Amino acid sequence: MSPQKAGIGRITAAVVAMAAMLPYLTLKIFWLTGHPVGVSDPAFMNDPAMVGLNVMTFGMDAVALLLALAFTTRQGMRLPAWLVLPPLWVGTGLLSVVIVTVPIGVLVSGPSIFVTGGPIAPWVYMMVYGGFIGQGVGLIVAFALYARDRWPAVFSTALGYGYASPTRSFQTVVARGALPVSAVLGATRLYWAAGNPAPEQVPQDGFKGLLTLGAGIALVLLVRGRGSRAFWPPLVVGWLGTGVMFGWGLYAMILTVTGGPLGARMTGAVGLVELFGTLTGLVMAMCGAFLLAERSGAGAGRSGVGHVQPAQDALEGEDREGDRETADQGHR
Numbered sequence: 001m002s003p004q005k006a007g008i009g010r011i012t013a014a015v016v017a018m019a020a021m022l023p024y025l026t027l028k029i030f031w032l033t034g035h036p037v038g039v040s041d042p043a044f045m046n047d048p049a050m051v052g053l054n055v056m057t058f059g060m061d062a063v064a065l066l067l068a069l070a071f072t073t074r075q076g077m078r079l080p081a082w083l084v085l086p087p088l089w090v091g092t093g094l095l096s097v098v099i100v101t102v103p104i105g106v107l108v109s110g111p112s113i114f115v116t117g118g119p120i121a122p123w124v125y126m127m128v129y130g131g132f133i134g135q136g137v138g139l140i141v142a143f144a145l146y147a148r149d150r151w152p153a154v155f156s157t158a159l160g161y162g163y164a165s166p167t168r169s170f171q172t173v174v175a176r177g178a179l180p181v182s183a184v185l186g187a188t189r190l191y192w193a194a195g196n197p198a199p200e201q202v203p204q205d206g207f208k209g210l211l212t213l214g215a216g217i218a219l220v221l222l223v224r225g226r227g228s229r230a231f232w233p234p235l236v237v238g239w240l241g242t243g244v245m246f247g248w249g250l251y252a253m254i255l256t257v258t259g260g261p262l263g264a265r266m267t268g269a270v271g272l273v274e275l276f277g278t279l280t281g282l283v284m285a286m287c288g289a290f291l292l293a294e295r296s297g298a299g300a301g302r303s304g305v306g307h308v309q310p311a312q313d314a315l316e317g318e319d320r321e322g323d324r325e326t327a328d329q330g331h332r
Helices: 008-032 042-046 048-070 081-114 122-150 168-195 201-224 232-258 268-303 309-313 324-330
Strands: none
Touching: 008 048, 008 122, 042 048, 048 081, 048 122, 048 232, 081 122, 081 201, 081 232, 168 201, 168 232, 168 268, 201 232, 201 268, 232 268
């Protein structure tokens, strides 16, 4: 059976995301080819650390563009999960912060938030962050619709969906161990937000702090797997929270290690929080990957089609045998 055709909503969201990526990718091509558009000091872009960062961020956006394109096609439904989920996890973690905090910063401080006094012109920041918001919203919506079509059980089962878990004890240890760490990291960011004199930093620290706290609680709820509440809300919080912890922490670590023009600020307590956030977010995400793999495997064992168990049950007859083939084929 051929994969489900992408709906108009998923296609529209993906096209919006791709359109929003093009100005950023074009700007990066200019910079990498020796044309410092929007930069008053050409030597700034010739710094080896900046060249490396531009190559990295260009590559990240190019991958996002390819995934958005895949979301519009039937073939995209056949992509291996390991090829889709990790980059989307990091990307949504990075972009969700921009989507929420940049508009708040503009409302509080006005366009002056883009005036840094550095060699990069304010209009460049306006274009880049505006593009990030557009591609972030489009990519998140397209991915949500893609995931709903490909893994419907995630959106239709309860937390208490029973299944055998050979790694449940490991997951429990990780979830309980990560909870106090994420609580400390989240509380630290909220403390910074409360006492930060720079108004543009307050929303970012506050949002990251809330998602970090939420991720720790969400993972505990997911691993416990009790109750009739929907499975997907804590999964979304855990997904975004760990993505924020890992994505932004890793970015900060890269800036620190490269020691380029953007890395001088990452010192002291800030560096420690980013380091522990990176490691904790990665471990929590690995725990979540085990949980999702086993939950999907349980569905495969019961139905023969791992990701469609809840959808096919409603279509099977009372004997649950004679029409088994039809239900399976209709939801592959």
